[in-house]
Amino acid sequence: MTDKKAADRSLPLPEAVRAVRLWAVTAFRAAPLLVVVQCLLAILQAVTAPAQTYGVKLLVDGLTGRDAATIWLGSAVILGGFAVSFVGTVVSIPIQDTTAERVAGRVYRDLLDVTVSIPSITHHEDPEVADRLELIREQAWRLGMSFEMLLFAIGIGANTVAVLGLLGSVHPALLLLPLLGLGRVWSSYRNIRRVQDAIEETAPRHRMIDRLIEISKDARNGLEVRVFGLRPVLVDRLARLHDEVFDIQATALRRGALLDSVVRAAFGVVYAAAIVWVLARARSGQFSAGDVVLLILVAPQVDQLAGGLAGNVYWMGEILRSFGRYDWLREYAARNSWSDSRAPAPPRLTEGISFRGVGFRYPGSEQATLHDVDLDLPAGSTVALVGENGAGKTTLVKLLARLYDPTTGSIRVDGTDLRDIDPAGWRPRISAGFQDFVKFQFTAREVVAIGDTERMDDEHAVAAAIRRGDAEAVVEKLPRGLDTQLGRKFSEGVDLSGGQWQRLALARAFMRERTLLLLLDEPTAALDPEAEHVLFERFAQASRLAAAETGGVTILVSHRFSTVRMADLIVVMADGRVAEVGSHEELVALGGRYAELFRMQARAYR
Numbered sequence: 001m002t003d004k005k006a007a008d009r010s011l012p013l014p015e016a017v018r019a020v021r022l023w024a025v026t027a028f029r030a031a032p033l034l035v036v037v038q039c040l041l042a043i044l045q046a047v048t049a050p051a052q053t054y055g056v057k058l059l060v061d062g063l064t065g066r067d068a069a070t071i072w073l074g075s076a077v078i079l080g081g082f083a084v085s086f087v088g089t090v091v092s093i094p095i096q097d098t099t100a101e102r103v104a105g106r107v108y109r110d111l112l113d114v115t116v117s118i119p120s121i122t123h124h125e126d127p128e129v130a131d132r133l134e135l136i137r138e139q140a141w142r143l144g145m146s147f148e149m150l151l152f153a154i155g156i157g158a159n160t161v162a163v164l165g166l167l168g169s170v171h172p173a174l175l176l177l178p179l180l181g182l183g184r185v186w187s188s189y190r191n192i193r194r195v196q197d198a199i200e201e202t203a204p205r206h207r208m209i210d211r212l213i214e215i216s217k218d219a220r221n222g223l224e225v226r227v228f229g230l231r232p233v234l235v236d237r238l239a240r241l242h243d244e245v246f247d248i249q250a251t252a253l254r255r256g257a258l259l260d261s262v263v264r265a266a267f268g269v270v271y272a273a274a275i276v277w278v279l280a281r282a283r284s285g286q287f288s289a290g291d292v293v294l295l296i297l298v299a300p301q302v303d304q305l306a307g308g309l310a311g312n313v314y315w316m317g318e319i320l321r322s323f324g325r326y327d328w329l330r331e332y333a334a335r336n337s338w339s340d341s342r343a344p345a346p347p348r349l350t351e352g353i354s355f356r357g358v359g360f361r362y363p364g365s366e367q368a369t370l371h372d373v374d375l376d377l378p379a380g381s382t383v384a385l386v387g388e389n390g391a392g393k394t395t396l397v398k399l400l401a402r403l404y405d406p407t408t409g410s411i412r413v414d415g416t417d418l419r420d421i422d423p424a425g426w427r428p429r430i431s432a433g434f435q436d437f438v439k440f441q442f443t444a445r446e447v448v449a450i451g452d453t454e455r456m457d458d459e460h461a462v463a464a465a466i467r468r469g470d471a472e473a474v475v476e477k478l479p480r481g482l483d484t485q486l487g488r489k490f491s492e493g494v495d496l497s498g499g500q501w502q503r504l505a506l507a508r509a510f511m512r513e514r515t516l517l518l519l520l521d522e523p524t525a526a527l528d529p530e531a532e533h534v535l536f537e538r539f540a541q542a543s544r545l546a547a548a549e550t551g552g553v554t555i556l557v558s559h560r561f562s563t564v565r566m567a568d569l570i571v572v573m574a575d576g577r578v579a580e581v582g583s584h585e586e587l588v589a590l591g592g593r594y595a596e597l598f599r600m601q602a603r604a605y606r
């Protein structure tokens, strides 16, 4: 095991305590009554078998001593045990799954809520934080199954107490037998660890196997798989990976079985000696026949208990570690909630947005992406950002959306530092359309309407946004219009072309009408230049009208100069700096970088 993994396995006590608390709170918040009933049932069921064993002892003692009262009591305990076991099973089966499902649902909901509540996206990009998040995501199922493990632990605890009580009732010295069982606990624990390590070791191979299967299943890959005759390559690779996985896991199981059988045999020999000892003393009247029967019947229970305890200790540890990471995430979210930013967003812009000495370095990056940016974006203006790939345009847009804060300098909104404005007030006043938009697998209506969740049910608003995004033709072609489910993951889902998806994403960006800032980062890259041009002409008009009301600024990133020239202000970026600023006419007259790029593109389209 690597050092990193070993370190990840240890959980300091205070963190373990917090993890337990979070676990309990999560379970109780999910289904308080069901959780209590399930816990009681777990305890009842766990003590049933030991109680019945004691009933058998009473029965045997009653029969050998011809004591009617003891016979009745023994019989009653045995029958009562059957009744409890029957009723417990009947009651717990339907509620067990419901409770586990509810707890799992709660955990997944909280996890999503906490992750999305973080106002910045730094956590996705800081490698160390991203690694932890990935672990939490991968192991979320552990949090989900935690309730079943908790019940199991409660059951094992109750069972241990009951079995110890039984052995102690025969002779206190017999309490040493479960101590021997600790050897079994140790060997089982080692085996589980070994198997889990093997599973972790083979996880990358499993991911590769899944990927290979996906390649063969996905219709989009069908063409290349067949044209290049990839069948033998895929099949051989899959077979090799399967063989490697099998070898690693079989070795772990073989070693585990060997250790387990040695420890089990040793336990069996000592337990048999204990039975012989009790038997010998029973002949001299020190123990009853019932005691002998009890000891024999308890043997498999001690063995089972030891195995169950080992599994439970292992899984409880793993679940606690997962809750520990989840707790860390909640703390991280609280620490990064920007709760100090309390200034309200202005109702309208009067001056505009200005950058003063803004520099920015991505988390985990050695080099800065933006250097010393000084820029004024006047209220009510449409600003185009141009520049070569990697010049820093998208980064500037992300800073405006406050997905990150500048590393140096400040961005001011009508004079107020963006850092001081409450993100919960700023975000609803901006909207955005990106080149890498999300293909939400919702209905067409929802795909657009989520652009303004406050007005999701406003049919007029949705229709107007669709008009502004020039997406009417897309909706008309859908079999159920706006109610059509989009995406291939659903049997009735309809997939769209890249350009169609993009028009809907653009319509989504236009759902919010009175924005202070509209960010459009190559939102029409999948459309042809003519469509982009028409769209922007239409849209620039609308945004000027809106700007008169709110003083809102529109930022447009585009590589197409025919569109860019429509902007009031053009900002040319180069190597993370502002190289030129001005109107189209001014920049052409300047004869600099913009003029050169514009001439080159105009020539290409001629």
Ligand SMILES: Nc1ncnc2c1ncn2[C@@H]1O[C@H](COP(=O)(O)OP(=O)(O)OP(=O)(O)O)[C@@H](O)[C@H]1O
Pocket (backbone or CB within 6 Å): 125, 362, 363, 365, 369, 387, 388, 389, 390, 391, 392, 393, 394, 395, 396
């Ligand atoms: N998340 C990130 N982490 C580290 N570096 C990044 C990240 N995103 C972008 N960069 C780097 O920042 C620089 C500027 O990227 P940015 O996306 O802002 O450029 P751009 O001008 O929008 O380019 P394009 O025209 O290709 O979209 C690039 O060198 C890029 O590699």
